[in-house]
Amino acid sequence: MAEPYKDVYIPEELKFPQTGVCHQNKSRPYVIFNMVSSVDGRASLQCSSKTDRRVMAQLRSQVDGVVWGGGTIRTDPIALKLPDDLIPVKLPVGIVWTRSGHLPGGHPLFLHCPRLVFTMAKKRSLGDLEARHLVHYVSSVEEMLFILWQTYHIKTLLVEGGATFNRLLLEQNIGEELFLTLASFLVGDQTDTILQSGLTKPLSLKLRSVKQVENDLYLRYQIIAAP
Numbered sequence: 001m002a003e004p005y006k007d008v009y010i011p012e013e014l015k016f017p018q019t020g021v022c023h024q025n026k027s028r029p030y031v032i033f034n035m036v037s038s039v040d041g042r043a044s045l046q047c048s049s050k051t052d053r054r055v056m057a058q059l060r061s062q063v064d065g066v067v068w069g070g071g072t073i074r075t076d077p078i079a080l081k082l083p084d085d086l087i088p089v090k091l092p093v094g095i096v097w098t099r100s101g102h103l104p105g106g107h108p109l110f111l112h113c114p115r116l117v118f119t120m121a122k123k124r125s126l127g128d129l130e131a132r133h134l135v136h137y138v139s140s141v142e143e144m145l146f147i148l149w150q151t152y153h154i155k156t157l158l159v160e161g162g163a164t165f166n167r168l169l170l171e172q173n174i175g176e177e178l179f180l181t182l183a184s185f186l187v188g189d190q191t192d193t194i195l196q197s198g199l200t201k202p203l204s205l206k207l208r209s210v211k212q213v214e215n216d217l218y219l220r221y222q223i224i225a226a227p
């Protein structure tokens with residue numbers, strides 16, 4: 001029997017601000033993180049239930065772009081699919097960040113649609129990927145966000161990890177909301193948490209909502225900028 005799921009959020013709850021965020025005197029997209037964690041703090045995708053994947057799809061259907069760090073792309077067979085009932089008028093753009101440019105060109109994400117790739121690698125070093133996708137050579141994640149806003153009109157950006165990429169953004173005070181699924185597992189292994197260590201100061205979170213579906217909690221936080 002197929003695993004059942006519930007809609008945790010009604011669409012109206014996921015109408016994100018469209019006005020962007022002022023960062024270093026320029027506009028960037030409104031940034032939303034979505035992660036799943038076990039009760040012992042392991043960001044293991046094995047903890048993700050059908051309802052959690054439905055939340056992911058609901059969030060994807062409400063944003064202009066979805067971005068992943070290269071480590072996640074190298075590890076997981078991510079696909080930017082949406083169920084029929086959640087397909088928006090305008091599909092979100094798939095975006096990948098990589099420092100080195102080492103990405104598996106045969107990854108499912110790169111097979112069917114052109115994607116945006118942002119890299120700190122040397123110009124014209126992404127070879128085959130460059131022939132089929134839009135590659136931007138940039139010097140920082142901030143530059144990527146400014147380009148997403150200005151060139152691609154991405155007003156809302158969903159970040160789907162992993163821990164290193166989350167840290168790169170949050171250490172620059174980039175991030176407005178966190179959707180965290182607290183999955184009812186104790187994993188007990190060495191899997192990372194949702195955030196790689198390296199923040200100079202803790203960020204405060206304001207709890208916006210808590211929803212329970214079966215044994216899992218769906219937490220939504222507003223991220224408060226560090227002073």
Ligand SMILES: NC(=O)c1ccc[n+]([C@@H]2O[C@H](COP(=O)([O-])OP(=O)(O)OC[C@H]3O[C@@H](n4cnc5c(N)ncnc54)[C@H](OP(=O)(O)O)[C@@H]3O)[C@@H](O)[C@H]2O)c1
Pocket residue numbers: 034035036037042043044045068069070071072073075076097098099100101102120160161162163164165166168192196
């Ligand atoms: N539980 C969840 O919700 C969830 C969600 C997503 C992912 N995950 C898990 O997270 C793991 C992957 O996470 P990860 O932390 O290894 O990788 P990641 O966060 O997905 O990717 C990190 C990216 O940042 C780049 N980078 C690293 N240091 C940098 C720096 N100083 N400046 C600029 N860019 C830099 C890396 O470049 P390079 O490409 O050159 O390495 C890489 O592209 C996987 O196991 C995945 O399953 C869990």
